[in-house]
Amino acid sequence: MSGLAPGTEAALAPVREELLRRAHAEAAAHLSAADREAEDLLRDAAAKAEGIAAQARRQGEAEGAWAARAVLADARRTAGECELAARREVYEDLRRQVLARVRALRRAPEYPALLDRLVRRARRLLGPEARVTEAPLGGCVAVAGHRRVDQTLDALATRALESLGSEVESLWTP
Amino acid sequence: MTARGEVEYTGVRALHGPLAVVEGVSGVGWDEFVRIALADGGTRHGLVLEVDRDIAVVQVLEGTAGMDPAGLRVVFSGEPLRIPVGAGWLGRVCNGRGEPIDGGPPVFGSRRAPVSGDPVNPVRREPPSEPVLTGVGAVDGLTTLVRGQKLPVFSAAGLPHLELAAQIAAQATAGGEAFSVVFAGMGLTHPDAAFVRGALEERSAAGELVVLLNTADDPVIERVLTPRVALTVAEDLAFSGGRHVLVVMTDMTSYAEALREVSAARGEVPARRAYPGYLYSDLASLYERCGRIRGRPGSVTVLPVLTMPAGDITHPVPDLTGYITEGQIVLSGEAHARGIYPPVDPLASLSRLMRKGAGPGHTRADHLDVAAQLLAAIARAREVRELADLMGHAGLSAADRRYLDLDAAFLERFVDQRPDELRPLEDTLERAWEVLLTLPRGQLAMLPAALLDARLPGSPAPEAAPAEVPADPA
Known part of the structure; x- marks a missing residue:
């Protein structure tokens, strides 16, 4: 039971109503502000998400492009290495063939004349006192003191191969 | 025989x-x-x-x-080292004395040439002309490399000079004319050598590049031969093959140290810092092999990279190099610390022959004016920054603060670029304009009025502009 004087309740009723109305209005304002804030937040979040997605897309594209470049570079490197290795193989084959053909001269009928020329060349380089011996694989080796001349067929073939010019490239260029 | x-x-x-x-x-x-x-x-x-x-x-x-x-x-052999020369070098990777390390056969050539080079009659030399565009904005815009020029990069330990050298070697062009690059790496560590091979892979596969790699553990006498082999190959590609050839040589300090070791082994009397007394003439015998020859197509342009021990520009190697070459590109530790690549110091850098290869008829009509105005503005910005360090930013005028903005824009918008980014000259010059227009028109007095009118339609003429304009004229 209220201790208020009679009639007070009635007199306060408008105040109560007004307070209630204000509270409702305030609550409505808060609700609408909260709604607006939520909308803003959602909008911001959506924009941020869009930005992050765009950045991720850009980063993904960049990383993808980088990875593609790396794969391409790897493929190019491997292809280049294969081509060079193939050229080397062709060149080594040429060396083997040249060496075999030059060594075969030892069994040729003109070999004695060739050996004679090689011996004369060796003596001309080292002098008449040079000691000349025939090499097992053909040609000769001359020695005079600390000097030596290698006129073996293998040495001649190697020198000829080393003096080759760009004509060798015709082995692998179309 | x-x-x-x-x-x-x-x-x-x-x-x-x-x-x-x-x-x-x-x-x-x-x-x-x-x-x-x-x-x-x-x-x-x-x-x-x-x-x-x-x-x-x-x-x-x-x-x-x-x-x-x-x-x-x-x-x-009865003669100094001779090597085969010709187009067979293109696309190959060799050691410092020209022997293949790429798994391929030896390099063959139509003739052999001494690596010491054949001296060129001075009266048959043509002055350098026309640009070599590197795709690096700070170089193309402010220190344009000219065909036939020798322009060194001065760097210090820890700075990305190898990245810059590799980037220039990978990107440089000569306006659509036949172009090749010879990259001579001297005293490189194995990771650096691997980096160079990777960075130059594409150009090598395109048959436009020769790579010579002398690693730090290779014999020093080979290091002395490496630039000579590179230049001999380049001279033939240029003057017999009609190509414009850029020779990138890094690191010339490592080369000079190899020369010092060989000199000591010969028992020669040491000169400054124990380098041989003939260091100047030896370096000149390399750098002077660049150029153009009258009546012959092609050109040899040399870009030596050298590290200054302890950042000392008076060290014999940069000092003597500076006497011979035609300018320098200086890398700065301060810009590098700020994360800028390439960390070029624009005020210490200079291409003495820039006027022969940039501007009207060479690159773009406004190139030289824009470069001059940009350098002047950066110089003023440096002064302002020193002033701000003394009296604080609050004490600066509005115009001074604009210069600080320009400095920041210069580094971030103009200089900074990715190590794999090829920046066309057009883009470089547009960025230069963008940086310059952070200043009011009144501060751009070195640019012709017609250029400014085209860029700033409706802006007041320079004489009508107040000294300090707070409003953004752009």
Whole structure:
């Protein structure tokens, strides 16, 4: 039971109503502000998400492009290495063939004349006192003191191969 | 066939480190190229360092490890090292003396040329002209490289000079004309050598590049040969093949140190910091091989990269290089610390021949004016920054603060670029304009009014502009 004087309740009723109305209005304002804030937040979040997605897309594209470049570079490197290795193989084959053909001269009928020329060349380089011996694989080796001349067929073939010019490239260029 | 190159000497008296002492020789000269046959069938190579009566000292390029002096046969070629020259070098990766390390056959050429080079009659030289565009904004915009020029990069340990050298080697062009690059790496670590191979892979596959790699653990005498081999290859590609050739040589300080070691082994009297007294003429004998020759197509442009020990620009190598070359691109530790790549110091850098290759008829009509105005503005910005350090930003005028903005924009918008980014000159110059227009028109007095009118329609003429305009004229 209220201790208020009679009639007070009635007199306060408008105040109560007004307070209630204000509270409702305030609550409505808060609700609408909260709604607006939520909308803003959602909008911001959506924009941020869009930005992050765009950045991720850009980063993904960049990383993808980088990875593609790396794969391409790897493929190019491997292809280049294969081509060079193939050229080397062709060149080594040429060396083997040249060496075999030059060594075969030892069994040729003109070999004695060739050996004679090689011996004369060796003596001309080292002098008449040079000691000349025939090499097992053909040609000769001359020695005079600390000097030596290698006129073996293998040495001649190697020198000829080393003096080759760009004509060798015709082995692998179309 | 002459006697030289056929007679083998077997009197190897001693092996000391990389040196072989051969006795009983006759008619042998300095710098002769030597072939050494080993008892096991292997072959090594060397250069004659010293001759005294019948004794020759030979520096063995591959070192003397595992060599038995009793089984050695030494052949003196009678001439300095000669290498085959021609287009066969393009696309190849070789060591510092030109032997392939890419798994391919030896390099063949239509003729052989001495690596010491054939001197060019000075009156047959054409002055450098027309640009080599590197795709690096700070270089193309402010220190344009000109065909036939020698323009060094001065750097310090820890700065990305190798990245810059590789980027320029990968990107440089000569306006659509036949262009090739010879990259000579000297004293590189193995990771650096691997980086260079990777960075230049694409250009190498395109057959526009020759790579010579001398690593830090390779013999020093090979390092002395490396730039000579590179220049010999480049000269033939340029003057016989009609190409414009850029020779990137890094690191020339490492080369000079190799020269110092060889000089000490020869027992020569040391000069400044123990470098040989002929360091200047030796460097000149390399740098002066660039240029153009009257009546011949092509050009050789040289971009040596050198590190200044302890950042000392008075060190003999940068000092003597600076006497010979035509400008320099200086890298700055401060810009590098700010994360800027390439960390070029624009005020310390200069291309003395820029006017021969940039501007009307060469690049773009406004190029030289824009570059001059940009450099002037950066110089003023530096002064303002020093002033701000003394009295604080609050004490600066509005115009001074604009200069600080310009400095920041210059580094971030103009200089900074990715190491794999090829920036066209057009883009570089547009960025320069963008940076310049952070200043009010009144501060751009070095630019012709017509250019400013085109860029700033409706803006007041320079004389009507107040000294400090707070409003953004753009």
